[in-house]
Amino acid sequence: MPSPLMPARRRLVLLGTGGTIAGRAASAHDNVGYRVGELGVEELLRGVVVAPALPIEAEQLAQLDSKDMDHACWQRLAQRLAHHLARPEVQGIVVTHGTDTLEETAWLLQRLLAPARPVVLTAAMRPATSLQADGPQNLCDALTVAACTEAAGVLIVLAGRVLAAGDVRKQHTRRLDAFDGGDAGALAVVEDGRLRRWRDWPRTQPLGLACLPRAGTDWPWVEIVVSHAGARAQAVDAVVGAGARGLVVAGTGNATVHEALLPALERAQHAGVAVRLVSRCAAGPVLPGPEHRWPVYATLSAPQARVELMLELMAGSAHAAGEASAAAAAAGDEAAGGRQGG
Numbered sequence: 001m002p003s004p005l006m007p008a009r010r011r012l013v014l015l016g017t018g019g020t021i022a023g024r025a026a027s028a029h030d031n032v033g034y035r036v037g038e039l040g041v042e043e044l045l046r047g048v049v050v051a052p053a054l055p056i057e058a059e060q061l062a063q064l065d066s067k068d069m070d071h072a073c074w075q076r077l078a079q080r081l082a083h084h085l086a087r088p089e090v091q092g093i094v095v096t097h098g099t100d101t102l103e104e105t106a107w108l109l110q111r112l113l114a115p116a117r118p119v120v121l122t123a124a125m126r127p128a129t130s131l132q133a134d135g136p137q138n139l140c141d142a143l144t145v146a147a148c149t150e151a152a153g154v155l156i157v158l159a160g161r162v163l164a165a166g167d168v169r170k171q172h173t174r175r176l177d178a179f180d181g182g183d184a185g186a187l188a189v190v191e192d193g194r195l196r197r198w199r200d201w202p203r204t205q206p207l208g209l210a211c212l213p214r215a216g217t218d219w220p221w222v223e224i225v226v227s228h229a230g231a232r233a234q235a236v237d238a239v240v241g242a243g244a245r246g247l248v249v250a251g252t253g254n255a256t257v258h259e260a261l262l263p264a265l266e267r268a269q270h271a272g273v274a275v276r277l278v279s280r281c282a283a284g285p286v287l288p289g290p291e292h293r294w295p296v297y298a299t300l301s302a303p304q305a306r307v308e309l310m311l312e313l314m315a316g317s318a319h320a321a322g323e324a325s326a327a328a329a330a331a332g333d334e335a336a337g338g339r340q341g342g
Contacts, residue, residue, distance in 0.1 A: 016041035019098030023127030066098025092146030215330030
């Protein structure tokens, strides 16, 4: 007889957000002119077998082309994941997603939640109607990883590989194995329904959902500026003048910045805008040096760095709000004490 402290059954949760994995075209030969987000998660599950067999709850959260992912959807997704992770009977969660912004969503969720159980993002490079449809196998592999009791963290499962949220990059526009883990490589592989792990699961401290604003439309504006030959300071000035609170500069090589941009970035910093540096190179870490006038995100891509800076700004605002609330409460207590004493 199961203990009352332990769930009687384990289960998986599948959250759908759209993407090519749910896409449909008029012809099985059409891998370009398809309609994104046509199929619901219940349809995606048809014919998918998971070993070990666990009941699966399916929930349609959105039907987006992930190029159009926005902060409001991110906020809803993080909240739903937190809800399901709080249920002791849920072993793991799979999220179907488009490929275009997958690395951004994965990093956001890892930083916010850093779950002790697996949250697995999967996607497809071909629509469900394609002769080369890769979605069914990717979904099957993702569910297999989510069912693994030793797995943890936000993971990405594509083309048989298991990638960490901080490592994943979309490196190719068309290939079925478009994603890789950069210098770090894969955490594990899924082979014929079995997981073979090579590295430890990612472990970070979660920021928690308390740092998020009440509305998904209230996230701070952080923009990416690319340093390139012939760069002009007006690009930075325009973004700052329009209200950006943070700038991620994708620099050349070891995150170096064109000299024409430097005065504008200094002006931005003096105006209270947070500036961070990354490399625009596809692989390799940034090694901090004297040429870096601003903090460096050494291993993140520019889109991931944008997410990181937004979270940094929101966490700072939440901390400041908490301190202000505590100060106001203390002042109220002191005033009440003064009235009682009088």
